[in-house]
Amino acid sequence: MSLQRLKSFIKFEGELSFEQYYGSDCNPPILVYKTQDHQKIPIYVLKQEADPNAAQKRLHALDEVKSLGFDQLPLILKDLYGNYTLQLGERFFSCLEFIPSDPIQTHSLENLLQFTSTFHGYSRSYSRAEELRGNLAEKYANQTYMEELDPLHTQSHPFIFQTEEWKICAHCSQYFNSSSFRKIFDSLPTQVIHGDLSPFNVIVSKGKQFLIDFDTLNTDVRILDFSVFLGWSYLDDFLTLVETDKLNSYIHMYYGDLEEIEYEHLPLIVLFCRCCVIHWSLQEIKQALQNKDSSKQQQFVRILESTIIEINKIYTRLPQVKEIIDSSVVVA
Numbered sequence: 001m002s003l004q005r006l007k008s009f010i011k012f013e014g015e016l017s018f019e020q021y022y023g024s025d026c027n028p029p030i031l032v033y034k035t036q037d038h039q040k041i042p043i044y045v046l047k048q049e050a051d052p053n054a055a056q057k058r059l060h061a062l063d064e065v066k067s068l069g070f071d072q073l074p075l076i077l078k079d080l081y082g083n084y085t086l087q088l089g090e091r092f093f094s095c096l097e098f099i100p101s102d103p104i105q106t107h108s109l110e111n112l113l114q115f116t117s118t119f120h121g122y123s124r125s126y127s128r129a130e131e132l133r134g135n136l137a138e139k140y141a142n143q144t145y146m147e148e149l150d151p152l153h154t155q156s157h158p159f160i161f162q163t164e165e166w167k168i169c170a171h172c173s174q175y176f177n178s179s180s181f182r183k184i185f186d187s188l189p190t191q192v193i194h195g196d197l198s199p200f201n202v203i204v205s206k207g208k209q210f211l212i213d214f215d216t217l218n219t220d221v222r223i224l225d226f227s228v229f230l231g232w233s234y235l236d237d238f239l240t241l242v243e244t245d246k247l248n249s250y251i252h253m254y255y256g257d258l259e260e261i262e263y264e265h266l267p268l269i270v271l272f273c274r275c276c277v278i279h280w281s282l283q284e285i286k287q288a289l290q291n292k293d294s295s296k297q298q299q300f301v302r303i304l305e306s307t308i309i310e311i312n313k314i315y316t317r318l319p320q321v322k323e324i325i326d327s328s329v330v331v332a
Helices: 002-010 052-067 109-123 136-141 151-156 164-176 179-186 224-230 235-243 247-254 260-290 294-317 319-328
Strands: 016-020 030-036 039-048 085-088 091-097 190-193 202-205 208-211 218-221
Touching: 002 016, 002 085, 002 091, 052 085, 052 091, 052 109, 109 190, 109 208, 109 224, 109 247, 136 164, 136 179, 136 260, 151 260, 164 179, 164 260, 164 294, 164 319, 179 260, 224 260, 235 247, 235 294, 247 260, 260 294, 260 319, 294 319
Parallel strands: none
Antiparallel strands: 016 030, 030 039, 039 091, 085 091, 190 218, 202 208
8 A cells, every 4th residue: 555655656657666775864765766677776765754744844845946946956746735745654754856976976165155055045035934934042952962961871981971072062062052142043144944954965966966855954044054064074174264264255255145243153153053963963872872773873972073073173273262152151
């Protein structure tokens, strides 16, 4: 029954096969293959959707952005009634076109900023942006993974949580939980953003860039979209641009104009995004410990360790950011 329902949804009557894709850290997609000339050819990607109503809103937004002219998105499937999710058994899935990636993926800070600018140019015109309203700072403040470390963490990884580097991360997190930061965050311009824009979620296919993985699509602070890759994939480039007072002109050249308040607080938002990764990693490590999943535990410990290094780099190399945090939080 489920297979026939899927075939009806994707309008395909041939033989299908499926394979879990394990290249993703969370909610890995399921690849749907057709058989042609005795070969398996991937044609669609299924993503499980925990909240089908939220998924409907996200995918409708993407479909409209695509119809406005942003063609660097996969085809988004829906049924005759406009439903973007498909129920298979007790679970709901979205289904998007599979985009094959070129053997060599070439990204640079410049082309990611340009690509983000193009996407934002279309997504800011989405007619129902308020339906996707989110607030990452509010979500962050409702989490206490760093402030109230679970004994599972401290007992399993004392070499991480008893270091000076970790104390700096906790110090920064305390600031990002404060009303002072929330006031800054809520003053920044918002629009529909991807929410996790990085080289892993922009693939090059036949020489053209495509945006993928839309679990985090929402309406929030727009500079979050390039704060992710500035603080991760291109951290040293970002820090050098700030230290040489060239960041604003660089952003203007490759992304376009930002408001003055965005230029002012961009380094702070970059650091905030790295602290969000700490929260996510701690949550995933705890789950892995509870499930006795050593592979996942090791994966997220590596992510946690690298993120701690990134946070310390930003905090120590950018005195203007350190001063904002230290003036609001008592240094232990």
